[in-house]
Amino acid sequence: MKDRTLFEYTLALADDALVSAQRMGWWISRAPELEEDVALANIGLDQLGQARTLLTYAGELEGEGRSEDDLAYLRDDREFRNVKLVERPMTDFGVAMARLLVFSTYQLHLYRALATSRDQTLAGVAAKAVKEVAYHVDHAAHWVLRLGDGTEESHSRMQAALDAEWPYVDELFAPLAPSLAGRVADPAELRDAVLSDVRRVVTEATLSMPEVPSALGGGREGLHTEHLGYLLAEMQHLHRSHPGATW
Amino acid sequence: MSTRDWPLWEVFVRARRGLSHVHAGSLHAPDAEMALRNARDLYTRRGEGVSIWVVRASDIEASTPDERDSFFDPAADKIYRHPTFYDVPEGVEHL
Numbered sequence: 001m002k003d004r005t006l007f008e009y010t011l012a013l014a015d016d017a018l019v020s021a022q023r024m025g026w027w028i029s030r031a032p033e034l035e036e037d038v039a040l041a042n043i044g045l046d047q048l049g050q051a052r053t054l055l056t057y058a059g060e061l062e063g064e065g066r067s068e069d070d071l072a073y074l075r076d077d078r079e080f081r082n083v084k085l086v087e088r089p090m091t092d093f094g095v096a097m098a099r100l101l102v103f104s105t106y107q108l109h110l111y112r113a114l115a116t117s118r119d120q121t122l123a124g125v126a127a128k129a130v131k132e133v134a135y136h137v138d139h140a141a142h143w144v145l146r147l148g149d150g151t152e153e154s155h156s157r158m159q160a161a162l163d164a165e166w167p168y169v170d171e172l173f174a175p176l177a178p179s180l181a182g183r184v185a186d187p188a189e190l191r192d193a194v195l196s197d198v199r200r201v202v203t204e205a206t207l208s209m210p211e212v213p214s215a216l217g218g219g220r221e222g223l224h225t226e227h228l229g230y231l232l233a234e235m236q237h238l239h240r241s242h243p244g245a246t247w
Numbered sequence: 248m249s250t251r252d253w254p255l256w257e258v259f260v261r262a263r264r265g266l267s268h269v270h271a272g273s274l275h276a277p278d279a280e281m282a283l284r285n286a287r288d289l290y291t292r293r294g295e296g297v298s299i300w301v302v303r304a305s306d307i308e309a310s311t312p313d314e315r316d317s318f319f320d321p322a323a324d325k326i327y328r329h330p331t332f333y334d335v336p337e338g339v340e341h342l
Contacts, residue, residue: 033253035274035285042288142280 005177007061008081009184010122011071012220013110014054015082018072019228020103021047022235023090032093039139043100046132053125073239077229078222084215085168087228094154094161097143102165104136105197106172106190113185122184141201148205159207167215174220255304256282258289260296268300279303 024044031037055068086103090096111133114126147158175188195209202209218224238245253275259268271290276282282301291299310318322328 033275035276035289039285039288042292139284142284146277146281 003061005179007058009180010054010058010061012081014051014058015080016086017047018051019082020086021051022231043136050129057121073236077224077232081220083171083219084225087224089227094147094157095164097140098161098165101140101144102169102198104133104140106194107133108137109190109193110185117184119184144201145205148207163210163212166210166212170214171217171219253277256301257304258286259300260290261298263297
């Protein structure tokens with residue numbers, strides 16, 4: 001392989017987006033209103049689009065002829081490189097908005113930094129994704145504001161959701177492999193900017209930034225929670241049962 | 248969160264600069280800001296617009312079918328209101 005670390009880096013970005021998209025899709029038909037179904041589906045599809053381009057590029061970097069479908073549908077959980085933040089169940093609307101706020105704010109800063117990086121392909125993908133992700137941040141922020149600064153119950157549930165997501169935030173900012181320094185965006189350098197953006201929304205929503213210990217990382221090394229296996233079983237079974245199926 | 252709490256909004260979309268906002272449909276949203284965002288997702292998915300207005304449906308005063316005769320029929324036989332007496336020079340566009 002030409003560049004193993006760049007392949008892993010690209011795969012990590014792709015898997016974050018892909019797994020998040022799959023979780024977002026769960027909300028279709030389950031959101032509080034039809035309008036919100038559509039909004040969350042749109043967001044999921046944006047993420048899926050990012051994942052597809054990134055997976056295709058990862059396949060090229062690997063140089064073993066794997067397509068986006070091969071990478072999405074024919075890897076097992078140990079081969080996925082996404083953070084645990086995005087793989088855990090997301091069946092509470094407060095949790096969905098808390099996670100989207102954190103994750104999309106992270107993506108926004110990451111893609112902005114990548115858009116000016118030396119890797120032309122990643123820079124191109126990132127430049128296109130920045131506008132999409134900015135809207136995801138906006139959507140999540142508006143809901144966090146309304147739920148946090150809403151009724152007593154919505155406030156306490158929004159705070160509980162933030163607290164539940166927070167142990168998994170740290171993993172987003174794992175430092176870059178040394179051989180990639182200066183070539184792509186370093187997640188560790190984004191921490192202050194991301195957390196300060198999130199804090200602004202959380203504070204305005206009359207919520208408090210959680211102070212909870214971080215959970216064990218490992219997603220980037222393929223060590224996932226049990227939930228990813230179930231997610232992949234649902235996402236992959238059609239392709240595995242009917243290879244190459246199209247409609 | 249029940250539907251009862253989410254009012255109905257009417258959505259107007261302007262396709263491009265120079266055109267007017269045209270009624271595109273309606274949606275439910277908890278407030279004006281979210282209504283704008285929902286409208287963006289529902290009515291401009293395929294690049295239909297450059298500007299959106301949302302108006303709370305209950306704020307619109309509409310004519311009723313009962314009033315149709317008194318409102319609109321008298322206009323029908325007043326041909327002098329229609330600019331049909333002018334010759335349009337050839338080559339004039341946008342008329």
